[in-house]
Amino acid sequence: MYETREIAVGVYWVGVRDWDRRLFDALIPMPAGTTYNSYLVEGREKVALIDTVNPGFEGELKGKLEQLGSWGKIDYLIMNHAEPDHAGGIPFVLEHNPRAKLVLNAKGAKLAKALFHVGEERMQLVQDGDRLELGGRTLRFIEAPFLHWPETMFTFLEQEKVLFPCDFFGSHHAGGAFADEVPDLLAYAKKYFGEIMMPFAKNGRNGLAKLEGMEIRMIAPSHGPVHRDPEPIVNSYLSWTSGETVPKVTICYATMWQATKAMVDVFAQTLMREGVDAQVYNLAVSDLASIAGDLVDSRGIVLGGPTVLNGLHPLALHAANVVRVIKPPAKYAALLSSYGWGGGAVKQALEVLAPLKLEALGAIDVNGYPTADDLKKTEELARKMAQRVKEPLT
Numbered sequence: 045m046y047e048t049r050e051i052a053v054g055v056y057w058v059g060v061r062d063w064d065r066r067l068f069d070a071l072i073p074m075p076a077g078t079t080y081n082s083y084l085v086e087g088r089e090k091v092a093l094i095d096t097v098n099p100g101f102e103g104e105l106k107g108k109l110e111q112l113g114s115w116g117k118i119d120y121l122i123m124n125h126a127e128p129d130h131a132g133g134i135p136f137v138l139e140h141n142p143r144a145k146l147v148l149n150a151k152g153a154k155l156a157k158a159l160f161h162v163g164e165e166r167m168q169l170v171q172d173g174d175r176l177e178l179g180g181r182t183l184r185f186i187e188a189p190f191l192h193w194p195e196t197m198f199t200f201l202e203q204e205k206v207l208f209p210c211d212f213f214g215s216h217h218a219g220g221a222f223a224d225e226v227p228d229l230l231a232y233a234k235k236y237f238g239e240i241m242m243p244f245a246k247n248g249r250n251g252l253a254k255l256e257g258m259e260i261r262m263i264a265p266s267h268g269p270v271h272r273d274p275e276p277i278v279n280s281y282l283s284w285t286s287g288e289t290v291p292k293v294t295i296c297y298a299t300m301w302q303a304t305k306a307m308v309d310v311f312a313q314t315l316m317r318e319g320v321d322a323q324v325y326n327l328a329v330s331d332l333a334s335i336a337g338d339l340v341d342s343r344g345i346v347l348g349g350p351t352v353l354n355g356l357h358p359l360a361l362h363a364a365n366v367v368r369v370i371k372p373p374a375k376y377a378a379l380l381s382s383y384g385w386g387g388g389a390v391k392q393a394l395e396v397l398a399p400l401k402l403e404a405l406g407a408i409d410v411n412g413y414p415t416a417d418d419l420k421k422t423e424e425l426a427r428k429m430a431q432r433v434k435e436p437l438t
Contacts, residue, residue, distance in 0.1 A: 046108045049221050051270050052204040052262060054181060056084040058093075058108040059266075060101045061218045068216065071366075072239050073331035076232065081107035081266045083208060084114055085201060087178025092120040092147075094199055094208045095266050096133030106131055106140070116141055120168070120176060122183070123148040124210035125196045126155035130266050133177055134160050147176065148189060151195035170199075186254055188212065190247040191241055198251075204297030205261035212239060212251060214278050215268030216333075223269045223277065230280055231337065232268065237284050238336030243371045252278075287373035290342040291433045292321040294374075296367075297348030298336060298359040299330060303382035303413045304348045307422045311346060311380065320433055327359040332366055339372035343433040345402065347393055351383035356374035356392045364396040371400065376432050379407035380424055382414070405429055 049057040059081035080097040082105060091114055097105045109115035118141040123131050134156065138144055145168040148156060151351055153169060156162040170176070172187040179316040186198040191212050199208040214385075215233040220226035241248055253280075263271040263278075268281065271277050293315055299305040310325065315322040325339045327349075339345070349360025356364065377397060390407045406425045410418045 046104065048108050048112060051083075051264060051272075052201070052206050052219075054086045055114060055201065055204060055206055056086075057221065057270065058082050058084050058105060058112070060104045062098065062101070063218045067191075071332065072216070073333045074216040075331075076216065077265050078216040079218055081264065082133075083264055084109065085110060085178065085181055085183065086114070087181035089179030090119040090177070091117055092122055092178055092183060093118050093137065093175070094122040095130045095210060096121070096137055098129045098344060102133045102136040105137075106165055118144045118254055120144065121146050121155060122199050122299040123152055124199055124208060124266070125193055126152055126159055127193060128159065131156070132159065132227075134162065138166055138201035140160065149185070149197055150197060152184065152197070153190075155195055188205055188247075188251040188254065190244050191251050192244050200258070203257050207255070207260050207263045207274075209263060210266045212248070213271065214240075214265035217246065217268045220269040222276050223271045224270055224273060228359050229277060231271060233277060233280065234340055235283070235333040235337035236267070237281070238340045238370060238372070239333060242284070242336070242340060243369065245285045245287060245371070245373070248281065252281060252285060267356050284340050289341050289373055289375070289437070290321065290322065290340045291319070292338070293344035293346060293410070293429060293433060294335065294338045294342040295324045295346040295348065296324060296327055296330075296363045297325070297346075297380065298350070298357040299326070300350050300352075300357070303410065304350050304380055305381040306414050307408055307410070307419065308346075308348050309380075310419050310422045311378075311426040314423045315430050318427060318430035318434075320430045327363055335363070336370055339367065339370065339374065342372065342374050344378070344429050345372070345374045345395070346378045346429070347381065348380035349393070350381060351387050351389040354386055354388040356389040356396075356409070360389070361396065362394065364393055368399055374400075375403060376405050376429060377402040378405050378429055379409075380422065381407065381409045382407070383409065383411060404433065
């Protein structure tokens with residue numbers, strides 16, 4: 045027997061758990077795996093499937109729908125988002141459900157043609173606010189562009205007040221049917237937000253504004269457990285999308301012969317003495333998901349790395365590029381570096397981070413190992429950072 049779950053009256057979770065997946069987009073670590081959530085909604089007259097599964101799991105999706113007596117009887121397949129981890133099963137579902145229409149918006153139609161070669165005759169286009177009647181069940185569509193692709197939309201089941209927002213409100217965690225069954229799920233959701241949604245914070249605020257005033261009893265995302273109490277995740281997203289930060293500094297560094305690490309240690313200890321939360325990541329052994337999660341509400345960023353062949357150490361350069369892409373709300377930055385026969389790391393770091401328009405509080409760049417005077421300057425820079433991140437926001 046396959047695992048299925050009736051999460052609301054006439055609404056079934058028919059997704060799959062990928063316990064073994066440890067990397068997403070060849071970039072994002074997933075220590076707890078993930079899920080590819082698909083939902084079956086049964087009306088008196090019609091049956092709809094909301095999203096599918098990652099390629100390779102089509103057989104399990106078919107088995108679950110057969111178990112519920114719905115395989116081959118799907119009338120509508122809703123594509124909230126065209127990314128293959130949600131839409132990869134579309135060709136398989138359409139092939140074996142000949143009367144099914146693929147319900148999507150105009151931008152989604154272009155991607156469905158390009159990615160899955162779906163013909164227009166199998167599509168039913170919808171716009172923001174359109175409704176689809178299933179017989180005692182009504183699906184309403186809410187366009188939510190760039191959350192996190194341009195075609196993204198939400199689907200709302202009006203009778204049961206269930207929101208299906210695809211990636212929005214999601215988390216990479218393979219355990220638990222419901223969010224309240226997973227300890228510290230919000231920590232996973234925060235990492236997920238930092239990796240996926242933080243670059244689209246403005247769009248996230250727009251998406252939340254569209255949901256304002258709606259009675260939502262349950263949120264069923266396409267990754268991670270279902271939120272049968274929407275308030276914690278919605279309140280978190282209200283904070284995260286608004287760029288709310290706390291007196292906290294995320295320090296990422298690479299070190300070769302411990303010179304940079306010596307300065308990082310002094311910097312972090314000084315911050316903590318000053319009452320500032322310091323989160324320190326050695327890039328040789330740390331994962332980007334945890335770093336992204338801490339950057340969601342950090343007010344300061346410190347990047348450390350030695351010069352390697354006239355440029356920033358590759359691990360530190362990679363981290364700087366990721367930070368630039370995910371666009372955290374931090375206000376202040378500092379750089380710590382060391383070099384042997386030639387410098388260049390600080391210059392390259394400043395160039396990479398320039399688009400973020402951070403206020404650079406200073407850089408310590410030492411030749412060889414830091415002297416007592418260098419460490420004193422590092423401590424002074426850390427105190428300056430602590431003072432700035434503790435200032436009331438205006």
